[in-house]
Amino acid sequence: MPVKLEDAVKEAAKEIVKMASVSPALDVKNAIKGSLNIETHEPSRVQLNAILENINLAENYKAAVCQDTGVPTFFIRLGDGFPIRSRLLQILTEAVREVTKELPLRSNTVDPVSEKNSGDNTGLGVPVFDIELFDGDYLEMVYTPKGGGTELPSKAFVIPPGNAWEKLPKLVLDAVVDAGPMPCPPVIVGVGIGPSVDVAAKLAKKAAVLRPIGSRNSNPDVAKLEDALLRAVNKLGIGAHGTGGVVTALDVHIEYAYRHPATFAVGIVFSCWATRRARAIVHPDGSFEVRPQ
Amino acid sequence: MAIYHLKTPISDQDVERLNIGDTVYVSGILVSARDAAHVRMVEAIRRGEALPVDLRGGVIYHAGPVAVKEGESWRIISMGPTTSARMEEFEPEVIEKLGVKLVIGKGGMGSRTTEAMRRFKAAYLIFTGGAGVLAARAIKRVLGVHWLDLGAAEAMWILEVEEFGPLTVIIDSKGNNYYEDLRRKARERVDEAAREVLGSVPR
Structure with a gap:
C-alpha cells in the first residue's frame, strides 16, 4: 500500500477537522437565518442576529466558530476494498493533533483520574470513532466536534x-x-x-x-x-x-x-446552534474530496 | 424592551434602569474571572487584602480567552462566555464586598446571586454562548493580566472594550430572574404540549 494514500487520508481528515471547527453545517446556518423569519420575540432575535454575525466573522477570520471546539469525533464508513484498515485510527488521531496546533483548537481532553489535560485533543478513547463497514472501495468520514x-x-x-x-x-x-x-x-x-x-x-x-x-x-x-x-x-x-x-x-x-x-x-x-460537521471521501488512488455538510 | 449603551464605571442608577430582557452594550473596562479567579477574589476579601484591580462599579466577565502574545502585548482571538452557574457559590460575596455592578456570562445564575443583586444593585447579563469571535472583536486592548499562574484561561484579564454586546439582561436589580420565569412557564406548558403529541405517536 502506498504511503501516499496514508498522506491523502491525513490531509483529508485535517481538512474536515478545520472546516468543521470554523463553520457550522450549512443547513444549520440556513435554519438559523430562516428562524429570523418566524421569531418575533425581541431578545431572542438579538441572540439569533449575534449568532449569525459570529458565524460570518469566524468564516472571515478562519477562526473557530465557537471557542469550545468540542470532543473530536469521527463517523467513518469504511469500504471493503479500501486498503488502509487498522492504521486508519492512528492516522486520524495524528490529524487531530496537528490541527489542534495549527488552527488552533482548544484541547478538550482531560484525564479524569489525574485531571490533566493532554493538550493535544487526544487521549484514552479520544478521538471518538464510530465505524461502519460497507461494500465499496472508498473511505467516507464525517467529523463532528461537539461542545461541553x-x-x-x-x-x-x-x-x-x-x-x-x-x-x-x-x-x-x-x-x-x-x-x-x-x-x-x-x-x-x-x-x-x-x-x-x-x-x-x-x-x-x-x-x-x-x-x-x-x-x-x-x-x-x-x-x-x-x-x-x-x-x-x-x-x-x-x-x-x-x-x-x-x-x-x-x-x-x-x-x-x-x-x-x-x-x-x-x-x-x-x-447546539453551532452544530458542525464536514465530510470527506478518499478513494484508493489517493484522490479525495471534502465538503461542508 | 429597551437598548442601553453603558460606560464603565457603572453607577447604581445605570443598573436600576435595566429590566429583564433588555439589550445592553458595554464600553470601558471588563475584568475576566472564572472559577479559580473567583476563589482567589473571595480569599482576598476574607483576608482583607486588596485585589490587583478596583472592581467598584466594575464589570466581571465569566470567560477565558484564546490569546496570543505579540511582543509585549496580548491579542485576544476568541473569548466567549463560560457557564456562570459554577460561580454561584462566590458571586454574592464578590458583589457585596467588591461593588461589582454587572456580571456577564452564560446559562444564568441562581437565587443567591439574584438576592445579592437586588440588595446591592447589580445585574447579570448573558453574552451569546459560543460567540467567541464576536466577543473578541469588541475587545480593543488588553490593559493587563493578573494571576497568570492560574493559567491563561483562569487568569484575570483587564480588557478595554467598545460596544461589547449584545448582552441580554437575565437578572435585574429588582429581584427578577428571566431564566427562572421562562423555565417555570415552560414547565407549566409541558403536560399540555405532551398531550398534543399523543395523537402522533406510533400505534
Whole structure:
C-alpha cells in the first residue's frame, strides 16, 4: 500500500477537522437565518442576529466558530476494498493533533483520574470513532466536534415498553425544559430508541449531529412524530439562548433500533446552534474530496 | 424592551434602569474571572487584602480567552462566555464586598446571586454562548493580566472594550430572574404540549 494514500487520508481528515471547527453545517446556518423569519420575540432575535454575525466573522477570520471546539469525533464508513484498515485510527488521531496546533483548537481532553489535560485533543478513547463497514472501495468520514455545554443535559432511560410511546413526548419535553439555556439553543434534539442505553444514546447522538435539518426518518410513523415533537418543543418558550420565543429547536430527529421485548431504551442528546460537521471521501488512488455538510 | 449603551464605571442608577430582557452594550473596562479567579477574589476579601484591580462599579466577565502574545502585548482571538452557574457559590460575596455592578456570562445564575443583586444593585447579563469571535472583536486592548499562574484561561484579564454586546439582561436589580420565569412557564406548558403529541405517536 502506498504511503501516499496514508498522506491523502491525513490531509483529508485535517481538512474536515478545520472546516468543521470554523463553520457550522450549512443547513444549520440556513435554519438559523430562516428562524429570523418566524421569531418575533425581541431578545431572542438579538441572540439569533449575534449568532449569525459570529458565524460570518469566524468564516472571515478562519477562526473557530465557537471557542469550545468540542470532543473530536469521527463517523467513518469504511469500504471493503479500501486498503488502509487498522492504521486508519492512528492516522486520524495524528490529524487531530496537528490541527489542534495549527488552527488552533482548544484541547478538550482531560484525564479524569489525574485531571490533566493532554493538550493535544487526544487521549484514552479520544478521538471518538464510530465505524461502519460497507461494500465499496472508498473511505467516507464525517467529523463532528461537539461542545461541553450541549453534552451536559444529555439523558438516557430504560422504560417499560408497555406504554413507552405515550411516555416519550413528556420525557423529551421535560429534558428540553431541564436543559433550558445550557445547550446553547436553538438546538437540534436527537432522540434514540433501542434495546439498551448505549444503543439508544449512540442513535440519539447520530440523530442530533449527522442528520440534516428538515430530514425525516424513513418510517412515516416516526417522521410524523418528529414533526409533532418539533411543534411541541417550540411551544415551550425557551428560545435562542433561553431568552424566550418560538425557536427553541431547529429540528427533532429520531433514530431507532429493534428493542428487547422487556425494554424500551430512550436516549436524548442535544446539539447546539453551532452544530458542525464536514465530510470527506478518499478513494484508493489517493484522490479525495471534502465538503461542508 | 429597551437598548442601553453603558460606560464603565457603572453607577447604581445605570443598573436600576435595566429590566429583564433588555439589550445592553458595554464600553470601558471588563475584568475576566472564572472559577479559580473567583476563589482567589473571595480569599482576598476574607483576608482583607486588596485585589490587583478596583472592581467598584466594575464589570466581571465569566470567560477565558484564546490569546496570543505579540511582543509585549496580548491579542485576544476568541473569548466567549463560560457557564456562570459554577460561580454561584462566590458571586454574592464578590458583589457585596467588591461593588461589582454587572456580571456577564452564560446559562444564568441562581437565587443567591439574584438576592445579592437586588440588595446591592447589580445585574447579570448573558453574552451569546459560543460567540467567541464576536466577543473578541469588541475587545480593543488588553490593559493587563493578573494571576497568570492560574493559567491563561483562569487568569484575570483587564480588557478595554467598545460596544461589547449584545448582552441580554437575565437578572435585574429588582429581584427578577428571566431564566427562572421562562423555565417555570415552560414547565407549566409541558403536560399540555405532551398531550398534543399523543395523537402522533406510533400505534
